[in-house]
Amino acid sequence: MKKVVVIGGGITGLSAAYMLQKALESGEKVDYLLVEKDNRLGGKIWTEQIDGYTVEGGPDCFLADKPGCFDMARETGIEDRIMGSNEASKRTYVFANKRLNRLPDGLMGLVPTKLVPFALSPLISWPGKIRMAFDFFIPKKQTDGDETLGSFVNRRLGKEALDKIAEPLIGGIHAGDPDKMSLKATFPRFIQMEQNYGSLLRAMLAARGKMPKPKPPEPGKPKKTFFMTFVGGMGELTDTMAAKLEPNKILTGKTVTHIEQKTGGGYMIHIDGMEPVAADAVIVTAPAHEAAKVVEDMDKAMSDNLAGIPQATSATVNLAFRRSDVGSSLEAFGFIVPISEKRKIKAGTYSSTKWDYRTPDKEHVLIRAFVGGAMNQELVFQDDETLLKMVLDELKDIIGLTAAPVMHKIFRWVKGMPQYTIGHLDRVAAIEARAAANPGFFVAGGSYRGVGVPDCINVGKKAAQGALEYLGI
Ligand SMILES: Cc1cc2nc3c(=O)[nH]c(=O)nc-3n(C[C@H](O)[C@H](O)[C@H](O)COP(=O)(O)OP(=O)(O)OC[C@H]3O[C@@H](n4cnc5c(N)ncnc54)[C@H](O)[C@@H]3O)c2cc1C
CATH class of the missing domain: 1.10.3110.10 (protoporphyrinogen ix oxidase, domain 3)
Structure with missing residues (x-):
């Protein structure tokens, strides 16, 4: 039995593991182990249900023109849980010249x-x-x-x-x-x-x-909107995928410290606090800066290129309010704030307007603010109380919201957003060339050729296919 170790249990690693599980179920002689350093799977896809609110920490949707999420939802039996945005309120505002301007149709x-x-x-x-x-x-x-x-x-x-x-x-x-x-x-x-x-x-x-004329939705399928999500939030996808894997093939709360190449082929995966695990092939889906540490001893050139992909830090702040306390109608998907305005939030999404099923009832609304990004990272490191106050002060200035939230949840994404800066494709080509030079070694994830969830699903599946082919399966 050949063994593949997948490092990282975000959407990329889950997609790879899902493919390996399918190969195993179809009788192939392959075993796998998914190792994730956090205590939960999903990586940046992180949905929490809090007091009846569906709260998104990371992505809240996927682009409908890419097939990755649809395919995975269909394969895992949750296609009917895909939901479009509320098109009647499809408006975005830009906060410029000290007021909200509607982004032209x-x-x-x-x-x-x-x-x-x-x-x-x-x-x-x-x-x-x-x-x-x-x-x-x-x-x-x-x-x-x-x-x-x-x-x-x-x-x-x-x-x-x-x-x-x-x-x-x-x-x-x-x-x-x-x-x-x-x-x-x-x-x-x-x-x-x-x-x-x-x-x-x-x-x-x-x-x-x-442009082709928009088609009516196929019977039983949701109306296609530009952005789509799942009724229970994006976490429904990763939770469903995780549930398809065999529990004894998942290790959470375990960090891979480094990978060692064995003489004669294969790898030893060194995991904090555990005996090393032998693998015939390995798929690294940890973000580039973390992957850099994992491969440093094994391949310095690959590690240097991985470390050369900068990552920006950001935070999302979810806030629920009583509808009657909110002066504004929130009849839009939200607003964006140009950096030239020198404000302290980058954007606000009116989550409960954009999507159904985000609040326990119609009497409450849910808003999500974005803080940080490549040009304002330091704002994310304030303590929770200061960050919350800052966001509320900004919402007061931008949309005139003065109410106190009835619920809030902050998610920080330290080095959470890969930056595809000048020379990125050369760095990725160099990383891929080094990976190809190490037999049975694969690197995939949002750090390289597309940050979107559908892209990550595709590259995760492709890495698993590559590993299976390498193993002759
Ligand atoms: C705030 C935010 C909003 C976003 N919004 C959208 C959106 O609306 N739509 C969209 O399509 N995309 C969005 N994205 C991008 C998208 O979420 C990511 O590109 C995608 O989820 C990345 O998946 P991944 O599996 O490649 O990486 P990750 O989700 O980062 O998973 C990698 C995993 O590896 C683990 N790991 C790291 N090091 C080790 C180690 N040494 N050992 C073991 N495990 C390790 C990590 O803990 C993590 O769980 C957003 C991202 C952020 C941060």
Whole structure:
């Protein structure tokens, strides 16, 4: 019986372990062990049910245009638990010029596709709008070198579009600094648009013409919305996956300290407070900075490249209020705050408006604030009381909320968001080359080729397939 050890029990490691479990059930001669340093599985997917509130610590949704979550939900029998967002309230505000401005309708990523709402929007000044239109005439970039998101948007659409749209909306996905983020690694689509059409606006207009008409939902399937989640929160997916694994093949509360390559093939996995475990193949899904420590003795070059992927620190602060205490209607998905506004929160999601089933009753609302990210990390390290007060003060200034919360929960993500900075794809290629040079060794996870949950599912499954192929199974 060949053995695969999976290090890290986030969505990537769970996806790998799930594939190995399926191989085992189909009679293959393979055994596996999933080792997770925390006492719970799920990693950054962390949903808590608190007094009837469904509280998300990490991701609260997944992108519907990627199949990973749908496929996994179908395989594990929870497809009917997938739920779309409440489209009637699909509005996002940008806090700019000291007030909330509605993000114009028809803004696809960065680029306006509907002229009238964009022209009427006070978010971007008239000189800023005219500067964005220059995109039609600015020649495309001639060199193939990497460029930051900041430089790209500034070059094509101007500084105002960068400050008020790209940084909070697009950069916000990575909690990143646009002046450091690699465009190639984060939004390669923008490069294709520029190269193929010579202009983002032209590319968007062309794409709009080709867009298929939205289809009605298939019977028994939820209506597809841009973002989707699970009725019980994202944790429903990881809990379901974990329940499919054999309990004796899971070790939680155990940290892998290092991996040793055995002479003659295979690995010894050294686990804190335990005898080492022998493995024929190993899949490392711990975030890059933690993976760097685990492989340092085994492969210094791989470790150095892993350590070269920066990670940003952030926090989410969930707050529940009595609806009658909240002055605002909260009829939106929430708001984003450009860094140029110099505020202390990055965004606020009106969780109970965006999603059903997030509060125990209609008399209460749930809001989630984001703190930190690459450009404001130090704010996360304040004690709970100070952090909570800071968030409430910000909500008072931004949405005029003065009520005291009836429930709150803070989640800190220290080094929790990998930063795909300039040169990221070269670092990842170097890591993958070193992994390939070590037979039966695989690295996967949100630190490398996509932070989204569907991407992590795909790379986790792919790593397991690679391990099975390597073992001749
Ligand atoms: C606040 C926040 C909001 C997000 N929102 C979204 C969203 O809405 N949609 C979306 O698609 N994505 C979102 N993401 C990104 C997404 O959550 C992550 O990219 C994804 O969950 C990463 O999964 P992973 O398994 O690769 O890593 P992780 O979830 O980090 O799992 C890695 C696991 O490895 C364990 N580990 C580390 N070192 C060791 C060791 N030495 N030994 C054993 N175990 C170890 C860790 O404890 C951890 O459990 C968000 C992320 C954050 C932080």
